[in-house]
Amino acid sequence: MQFFKTLNLDYISNRRYAYAFSSALFLIIIISYIIRGGPNLSIDFKGGTSILIKFEQGITTQDIRNALIPIGLGNSEIKSIGSENEYLIYIGQQKDISVSETVQQVEEAIKASLVGISYEILKTDTVGPKIGQELRNAVIWAILLSLLLMLIYLGWRFEFVFAVGAIVALFHDVIVVVGAFIVLNYEISIKEIAAFLTIVGYSINDTIVIYDRIRENLKIYRNDNLETILNRSVNQCMNRTVNTALTVFLVVISLYILGGEVIKGFAFAMLIGVFEGVYSTVFVASPIVYEWQVRHGGKEQLKMAKRKIR
Amino acid sequence: MRGKSLFKTIFIIAIVSWALYALWPTYKMQSLSVEETEKLDEEGKLVSLRDRAIRMGLDLQGGMYLTYEVDLPQLIEQLARNKDDQLISILQQTREELNISSEDFLDILVRHFEEEGIPLSRYWGERGESDDKILSTLQNEAKEAMTRSLQKLRNRIDQFGVSEPSIQKVRDRRILIELPGVSNPDDAKALIGRTALLEFKLLKEPEIFSEVIDNIDKKLAKNRGVVSETDTAIAEELPEEVVEQKVSDDEVISVSELFGDEDVFTGETGEVDTSLLVDREIFEENPFIALFRDGRKEGKQVSVPIKNIKAVDRILEQEDIQQLIPTDAVFLWSLESFQLGDTECRELFLVNREAELTGKYLIDARVTIGSDVQSAGMPEVNFTLNRSGASIFSRVTGANLNKRLAITLDDRVVSAPNIQTKIPEGRGRITGISDMDEAQMLAIVLRVGALDAPIHIIEERTVGPSLGKDSISSGELSVTVGMALVILFMIVYYRMSGIIADIALILNLILLLAVLAQFGFVLTMPGVAGIVLTIGMAVDANVLVFERIREELKTGKTVRASIDAGYSRAFTAILDSNVTTIITAVILYQFGTGPVKGFAVTLSIGIAISMFTALVVTRVIFNHITSRRVLTKLSI
Numbered sequence: 018m019q020f021f022k023t024l025n026l027d028y029i030s031n032r033r034y035a036y037a038f039s040s041a042l043f044l045i046i047i048i049s050y051i052i053r054g055g056p057n058l059s060i061d062f063k064g065g066t067s068i069l070i071k072f073e074q075g076i077t078t079q080d081i082r083n084a085l086i087p088i089g090l091g092n093s094e095i096k097s098i099g100s101e102n103e104y105l106i107y108i109g110q111q112k113d114i115s116v117s118e119t120v121q122q123v124e125e126a127i128k129a130s131l132v133g134i135s136y137e138i139l140k141t142d143t144v145g146p147k148i149g150q151e152l153r154n155a156v157i158w159a160i161l162l163s164l165l166l167m168l169i170y171l172g173w174r175f176e177f178v179f180a181v182g183a184i185v186a187l188f189h190d191v192i193v194v195v196g197a198f199i200v201l202n203y204e205i206s207i208k209e210i211a212a213f214l215t216i217v218g219y220s221i222n223d224t225i226v227i228y229d230r231i232r233e234n235l236k237i238y239r240n241d242n243l244e245t246i247l248n249r250s251v252n253q254c255m256n257r258t259v260n261t262a263l264t265v266f267l268v269v270i271s272l273y274i275l276g277g278e279v280i281k282g283f284a285f286a287m288l289i290g291v292f293e294g295v296y297s298t299v300f301v302a303s304p305i306v307y308e309w310q311v312r313h314g315g316k317e318q319l320k321m322a323k324r325k326i327r
Numbered sequence: 328m329r330g331k332s333l334f335k336t337i338f339i340i341a342i343v344s345w346a347l348y349a350l351w352p353t354y355k356m357q358s359l360s361v362e363e364t365e366k367l368d369e370e371g372k373l374v375s376l377r378d379r380a381i382r383m384g385l386d387l388q389g390g391m392y393l394t395y396e397v398d399l400p401q402l403i404e405q406l407a408r409n410k411d412d413q414l415i416s417i418l419q420q421t422r423e424e425l426n427i428s429s430e431d432f433l434d435i436l437v438r439h440f441e442e443e444g445i446p447l448s449r450y451w452g453e454r455g456e457s458d459d460k461i462l463s464t465l466q467n468e469a470k471e472a473m474t475r476s477l478q479k480l481r482n483r484i485d486q487f488g489v490s491e492p493s494i495q496k497v498r499d500r501r502i503l504i505e506l507p508g509v510s511n512p513d514d515a516k517a518l519i520g521r522t523a524l525l526e527f528k529l530l531k532e533p534e535i536f537s538e539v540i541d542n543i544d545k546k547l548a549k550n551r552g553v554v555s556e557t558d559t560a561i562a563e564e565l566p567e568e569v570v571e572q573k574v575s576d577d578e579v580i581s582v583s584e585l586f587g588d589e590d591v592f593t594g595e596t597g598e599v600d601t602s603l604l605v606d607r608e609i610f611e612e613n614p615f616i617a618l619f620r621d622g623r624k625e626g627k628q629v630s631v632p633i634k635n636i637k638a639v640d641r642i643l644e645q646e647d648i649q650q651l652i653p654t655d656a657v658f659l660w661s662l663e664s665f666q667l668g669d670t671e672c673r674e675l676f677l678v679n680r681e682a683e684l685t686g687k688y689l690i691d692a693r694v695t696i697g698s699d700v701q702s703a704g705m706p707e708v709n710f711t712l713n714r715s716g717a718s719i720f721s722r723v724t725g726a727n728l729n730k731r732l733a734i735t736l737d738d739r740v741v742s743a744p745n746i747q748t749k750i751p752e753g754r755g756r757i758t759g760i761s762d763m764d765e766a767q768m769l770a771i772v773l774r775v776g777a778l779d780a781p782i783h784i785i786e787e788r789t790v791g792p793s794l795g796k797d798s799i800s801s802g803e804l805s806v807t808v809g810m811a812l813v814i815l816f817m818i819v820y821y822r823m824s825g826i827i828a829d830i831a832l833i834l835n836l837i838l839l840l841a842v843l844a845q846f847g848f849v850l851t852m853p854g855v856a857g858i859v860l861t862i863g864m865a866v867d868a869n870v871l872v873f874e875r876i877r878e879e880l881k882t883g884k885t886v887r888a889s890i891d892a893g894y895s896r897a898f899t900a901i902l903d904s905n906v907t908t909i910i911t912a913v914i915l916y917q918f919g920t921g922p923v924k925g926f927a928v929t930l931s932i933g934i935a936i937s938m939f940t941a942l943v944v945t946r947v948i949f950n951h952i953t954s955r956r957v958l959t960k961l962s963i
Contacts, residue, residue: 018819018820018821018822019820019877061920069794120512120787120789121513137791137793138789138791139790139791139793139794140788140789140790140791140794141787141788141789142787142788143784143786143787143788144786145784145785145786146426147396147426147785148394148785148786152920155918155919156918158918159914159915159917159918159919162914162918163910163911163914166910166914167907167910170906170907170910174903207919207920207922207923208853208922208923208926210923211853211915211919211923211926211927214911214914214915215860215908215911215912215915215930217911218907218908218909218910218911218912219864219907219908221907222903222904222905222907222908223904225900225903225904225907226871226900226903226904229899229900229903253878256874257870257871257874260820260867260870260874261864261866261867261870263816264813264816264817264862264863264864264866264867264870265860265863265864266863267809267812267813267816267863268805268809268810268812268813268859268860268862268863269809269859269860269863271805271808271809271812271859272805272809272856272859274805275801275804275805275808276801276802276804276805276855276856276859277797277798277801277802277852279386279794279798279852280798280801280802280852280853280855280856283853283856284856287860
C-alpha cells in the first residue's frame with residue numbers, strides 16, 4: 018500500500034496561500050493573547066496550592082466554596098474535573114498560612130462543613146513563590162538553548178539558506194503550538210513545555226529529511242530550476258512524512274484518549290505538534306528557502322529560478 | 328548463512344534473553360496479589376524483588392515529595408556573638424532580600440556589612456580576622472550544618488520506616504525528599520520538618536508570673552483609655568465578621584475593638600475579621616486577663632482559648648509591654664491544646680530564657696505507656712542523659728525542689744512537671760503527649776538529634792495511591808493500544824516488511840523496559856508518555872529505510888541490492904532525526920523537574936535503542952530471508 022504513488026503538487030507556487038493561512042493563525046493567537054492577558058500557567062509557575070479531591074456523593078462547586086469561606090478561602094478557584102465528583106481547588110499564595118498548612122486547613126474546613134461525606138484527596142501540590150520563579154527561568158533557558166543548539170546543528174549539517182528556513186519553521190511551530198493553548202486557554206505546566214520542546218525536535222527532524230532530499234536532488238537534477246527541485250523533493254518525501262506523522266499521531270491519540278487526565282495536556286500539545294510539524298516543513302521551511310534564495314542567493318539554479326518567475 | 332549474520336543473530340538472541348531476565352521481577356511484582364505480596368514481605372524477599380523491578384515515580388506509586396530550604400540566616404545568627412540591634416536589623420534586611428533574589432545568602436550578608444562599613448569580625452570569628460577569612464569559615468559552617476542536617480533527616484526517615492526514600496541535597500540550601508507510599512503526610516512532615524530542639528527551662532515562680540500578668544493588664548487598660556474609641560466608620564469598612572456562639576459570660580468582640588486600629592488580622596483577601604472571646608464582666612478593667620479562661624481546677628495557671636492566641640501574641644510583642652517582662656524570662660505556649668468546657672485552649676507559661684539543659688545531652692529516648700495513676704494508658708517518652716547531662720540534671724533538680732521545670736520542644740512546652748526530688752541518674756519522662764504517633768515521632772527526633780537550623784517547606788506534593796494506580800492502568804492501556812495501532816498500520820502499509828518492523832518494535836519496547844529495570848531509572852507518568860512516543864518515533868527509522876527500498880526497487884535493482892541501498896542511504900537521515908530528538912531530550916533532562924526528567928530519560932533511551940532495533944535487527948532478519956533463496960519480489 019502506498020499513500021501517494023505519484024505526487025506532483027506545487028507547493029512553491031501556492032506558497033502565498035500558506036502565508037495567508039499562517040498569518041490568519043497568528044492574528045487569532047495575538048487577539049486571544051490580548052483578550053486573555055497571557056497564557057494560562059499552571060501552579061508550577063504561579064505558585065500556590067492545588068488540591069484534587071474526589072467525593073463519594075454528588076457535591077456542587079458551591080458546596081465546596083461554602084466550606085472554604087469560613088477560613089477565608091472562598092475566593093479560590095474551584096473546577097470540576099472529569100466526570101465523577103472530582104474537583105480541583107486552586108488557592109493562590111497565602112501570606113498568613115504557611116505553604117504546608119494550607120492543605121490541612123482546607124481538609125479540616127471541608128470535614129467541618131460537609132459532614133459525613135467521604136472524600137479522597139487524590140493529589141496535592143503546594144508550590145512556594147521561589148520555586149515558581151525558578152521554574153519560569155529554567156523554562157526560558159531551556160527553550161533558548163534548544164533553539165540555539167538546533168541552529169548550530171543545522172548550520173553544521175546544511176548551508177545557511179537551509180538553516181534560515183528551518184529556524185523560521187521552528188518559530189512558526191512554537192508560536193502555533195503555544196498559541197493553541199492560549200486560544201483554548203488550556204493550562205500550560207512543565208509537562209506541556211516538555212511536549213513543546215519535543216515537537217521542536219520532531220519538527221526539525223522532519224525538515225531535515227526533506228532538506229537531505231533537496232540537497233541530493235540539487236546534485237542530480239542540475240538543469241531544473243529551484244522551484245521544481247523543491248517541489249519534487251517535498252513530493253518524494255511526502256510518503257515518509259505522512260507515514261511518520263501518522264504513526265506518531267496514532268500513539269498520541271491513544272495517549273490522549275486513554276492516558277488519563279494527568280497526561281492529557283501533554284498529549285494534546287503533541288497532537289497539535291504532529292500536524293504543525295508537517296505543515297511547517299512543507300509550507301514554511303521550503304518556501305522560505307525559496308524566498309531566501311530568490312532574494313539573496315547567487316547560484317545557477319537561482320538564475321534559472323528567476324528566469325522562470327518573470 | 329554468512330558469518331557476520333550469525334554473530335549478529337546470536338548477539339540479538341543474547342540481548343533479548345538478558346532483557347527478559349531483567350524484566351522478570353517487574354512482571355512478577357505486577358502479578359502478585361496482595362496476600363502474596365505480604366507473604367514475601369514477611370520472608371524478607373520483597374525488598375530484593377522490588378529493587379530489581381522497574382522503579383516507579385511518585386506520580387505512579389503515590390507518596391510525598393517535599394523540598395525543604397534550610398534557614399541559613401537562622402544558623403548564621405545562632406553562630407554570632409554580641410548580638411545587638413544592628414545585627415538583627417542587617418540580618419532582617421538580608422532575609423528580605425533573600426526572598427526575592429536567588430543570590431547566595433552569605434554573599435548578600437557580606438554586601439550589607441560592607442555597605443555599613445562594619446567588619447564581620449565584630450560578630451564572628453576571632454578579633455582582627457579579615458572578612459574573607461571569616462566568610463570562608465562561615466561558608467564551611469554552613470556546608471557542615473547542611474551535611475549534618477541531611478544526615479539527621481536521613482536517620483529520622485530511616486527510623487520512620489519508609490521504603491526507598493530518597494533524600495538529596497540540591498544546590499546549597501535545599502533538600503529534596505521523596506517518600507513513596509506515605510499515606511499520612513502529616514506524620515511525615517512532623518517528623519522531618521521539626522527542628523526538634525529540646526530544652527529544659529525553669530518556670531518563673533507563680534508570684535512573679537501573676538505580677539507580670541497584672542502589670543501587662545494594667546498597661547493595656549491604660550492604653551485602651553488613651554486610644555480613641557472604635558470608629559464606627561472603621562467598623563463599616565471592615566467586612567463581615569464571623570460570629571461565634573456566645574457562651575454565658577463571654578462576649579464576642581472584634582479584634583479591632585481590642586486594639587482600636589484597622590489593620591487587624593485580615594488575611595490576603597481581607598475577608599475574615601477574627602473575633603475574640605472575652606469575659607465581659609472584667610473586660611473593661613482587665614482587658615488582658617479577660618482574654619483568658621479559668622483552668623485552675625485543671626491545674627493550668629493561665630489558659631487561653633485558641634481564638635485569642637494571636638491577639639495575646641500581638642499584645643506581648645508590643646514594645647511597651649515587652650518592657651514589663653523580665654529580661655531573663657520569656658512567654659511560651661503549650662504544645663498541645665486541651666478542652667475547658669467547650670472551648671479549646673492552650674496554656675501560657677513564663678519560663679527562664681536560658682535553658683538548663685538541651686537535647687544535646689540525650690543519649691536515648693523510648694516510648695512507653697504510662698503506668699502510674701496520673702498518666703495511666705497515655706504514651707510517654709522516657710529519656711536518658713549522658714554523663715555530663717546527668718550531672719547537670721542532678722544539680723538543677725537538687726537546687727530547685729518544688730519548682731517546676733518546663734520541657735520544651737521547639738519553644739513549645741510539652742510538659743512542666745514539678746521537681747519533687749533530686750534526680751541523680753539522668754533519667755526522666757516526658758508526659759503530656761496525647762497521641763501515640765506523636766510520641767513515637769518525638770522519640771525518633773530526640774534520638775537523632777535536633778537540626779542545626781530550622782528547615783522550611785518550599786514545595787510539597789502528594790499523590791494519593793488511587794491516582795497512582797489509575798495512572799498506571801491508563802498508561803498501560805495507552806501503550807498497548809498505541810502499539811497495536813502502529814503494528815497494524817505497518818502490516819497494512821508494508822506487508823511482510825511491516826511485520827519485520829513490528830518485531831523490531833516489540834523488541835524495542837522490551838529492551839527499553841529492561842534497561843529501565845536494570846539501571847534503576849525511575850518511571851514516571853511523562854515517562855510512560857515517552858515510551859508511547861518512542862513507539863511512534865522508532866518506527867520512523869524503518870519507514871525511512873523501507874521508502875528507500877521501495878524507490879530502489881522501482882529503479883529496477885535486485886531485491887538484495889535494493890535492501891542494501893535502502894539501509895545505507897537512509898542511515899544519515901535516521902541519524903539526523905534521532906540526534907535532534909535526543910538534543911531536546913537532554914535539555915529537558917537538564918532543566919526539567921522530576922517527572923519531566925523521567926520523560927527525557929525514557930525518550931532518549933527508547934530512541935537510542937530504536938537505532939539498534941530498526942537498523943541491526945531488521946537487517947539481520949532481511950539477511951536471513953534473502954540468504955535462503957534469491958527473491959525476485961519483496962513484500963514491502
